[in-house]
Amino acid sequence: MKIGKYFTTNNIIGGLFIAFLLSAFLYIEHFELLVGYSKLTINTLFALFGFYRLLKAKPAVWFFTGFFLSISWLWWMAVSFYYYNMVYLIPIVVVAIGVVYALLFLGLRLLVKKVAKAIECKFYALFPSKTTPFLNALALLAINQFEPFGFNWLKLQLIFVESLLNIHLWSFALILFTLALFIVFRRYWLLLLLLFTIDLKHPTIVNAKLLRDIELVSTNISIKEKWKSENQALYTQMVLTRVDRAITHHKKLIIFPESLLPYFLNDTNTTLQELLERSKKITIVTGALYDKAVGDYRNSAYIFRDGNYTVANKVVLVPFGEANPLPQWMGKIVNKIFFDGSIDYKGDKEFTTIKLLNKEFKIAICYEGTSAKTYQDNPKYLIVISNNGWFKPSIEPTEQKLLLKFFSKLHKTTIYHSINGSPSYVVVPHPEDL
Numbered sequence: 001m002k003i004g005k006y007f008t009t010n011n012i013i014g015g016l017f018i019a020f021l022l023s024a025f026l027y028i029e030h031f032e033l034l035v036g037y038s039k040l041t042i043n044t045l046f047a048l049f050g051f052y053r054l055l056k057a058k059p060a061v062w063f064f065t066g067f068f069l070s071i072s073w074l075w076w077m078a079v080s081f082y083y084y085n086m087v088y089l090i091p092i093v094v095v096a097i098g099v100v101y102a103l104l105f106l107g108l109r110l111l112v113k114k115v116a117k118a119i120e121c122k123f124y125a126l127f128p129s130k131t132t133p134f135l136n137a138l139a140l141l142a143i144n145q146f147e148p149f150g151f152n153w154l155k156l157q158l159i160f161v162e163s164l165l166n167i168h169l170w171s172f173a174l175i176l177f178t179l180a181l182f183i184v185f186r187r188y189w190l191l192l193l194l195l196f197t198i199d200l201k202h203p204t205i206v207n208a209k210l211l212r213d214i215e216l217v218s219t220n221i222s223i224k225e226k227w228k229s230e231n232q233a234l235y236t237q238m239v240l241t242r243v244d245r246a247i248t249h250h251k252k253l254i255i256f257p258e259s260l261l262p263y264f265l266n267d268t269n270t271t272l273q274e275l276l277e278r279s280k281k282i283t284i285v286t287g288a289l290y291d292k293a294v295g296d297y298r299n300s301a302y303i304f305r306d307g308n309y310t311v312a313n314k315v316v317l318v319p320f321g322e323a324n325p326l327p328q329w330m331g332k333i334v335n336k337i338f339f340d341g342s343i344d345y346k347g348d349k350e351f352t353t354i355k356l357l358n359k360e361f362k363i364a365i366c367y368e369g370t371s372a373k374t375y376q377d378n379p380k381y382l383i384v385i386s387n388n389g390w391f392k393p394s395i396e397p398t399e400q401k402l403l404l405k406f407f408s409k410l411h412k413t414t415i416y417h418s419i420n421g422s423p424s425y426v427v428v429p430h431p432e433d434l
Helices: 009-030 036-056 059-084 087-122 132-144 156-160 169-185 188-197 229-248 269-278 328-338 366-370 396-411
Strands: 204-207 214-216 253-255 261-264 283-293 296-305 308-313 353-356 359-365 381-387 414-420 425-428
Touching: 009 036, 009 059, 009 156, 009 396, 036 059, 036 132, 036 156, 036 169, 059 087, 059 396, 087 132, 132 156, 132 169, 156 169, 156 396, 169 188, 214 414, 229 253, 229 261, 229 269, 269 283, 269 296, 269 308, 283 308, 283 381, 296 353, 296 359, 359 366, 366 381, 366 396, 396 414, 396 425
Parallel strands: 214 253, 253 283, 261 283, 359 381, 381 414
Antiparallel strands: 204 425, 283 296, 296 308, 353 359, 414 425
16 A cells, blocks of 8 residues: 555545535534524535545545544644643644544545455446445444544534434434435435434523523633642632522522532531531532542532532543543553643442432533433433533533533433533423423
């Protein structure tokens, strides 16, 4: 394989154009460029044309599509290195993300080429040059399920969240194979199969300020300031003040963002007592750290109610950010180089579900809200607390919101999302899905 033949202007532009078509929905949403059915229609047309072009494309174009597409969706991951005082790594991390997905796209496309050749050599009379688009569709379905270290924010189904088409996996597969049929047989009536994927029911975003009984708190605390020990008293007082205000406004439940109290709350008796006393008048959910044992630290949500408290520990940890997925000896080296030798958090085995306001709420912390594992039991109500301050400024909050819409629609879950670094909101499934 000659590497030089891949780096041609046509291949690079071809990959860039497809990546643009398949990323447009994200930036249209982020910058609020379109609304209503104009947004849904444009997103649908861009997505269909993008996948159509990709199903026809040669391996070199797949390489550059994977490179530009992953960067367009995931460049924000590198922003966190600014807060670790490693700005020089940001461009390196962005390029590394692009290369990983470029090689994934290329590897699958080359496998398709090899399998298609074998099939057509053996069954040429039946399949003369007709198998590649269908095998490419299978490759895209595989990419859609790809989860490096359990992380999957490049989920191609997400493209259809704000579109006229269905988001379910069967629908995504039907879309791809319909386009493959059209490429092979060039019959426009085949596109009528897309009618089976039309879905005009969409989850709704509700402004947190419109809630009657629930106070969904938004904060905008800088990561640079958040973990300074001298600021702990300030954040503690802020929480207590917001709780007192919610009580005066006759709220029944107040939800604060992830790790808003940046210390081991169970080791601070005074603050615990303050919150326990207030919990006799209002239920309080707040993010903080939990010191379970020596070397056993948890990222947790504390639920204070009726003078008692429960701790919901995080189950699905962020790869590298909270737990190193590499072998232990490699993990120690990475933590020493990049994270000052800090110890990984540990995760619980099961999620916490608690009854609040006569409803069963499952508790998820940040990344867990975008993990399929959280939704395996189709929870009807979910509280998600997040800290998006690590990725400011970026498109991360927008992509997170689209993922929450995706899972809300898929599992008919109402999601209450309290955030540091971007506005809080509620995601409500379509009324027919409730």
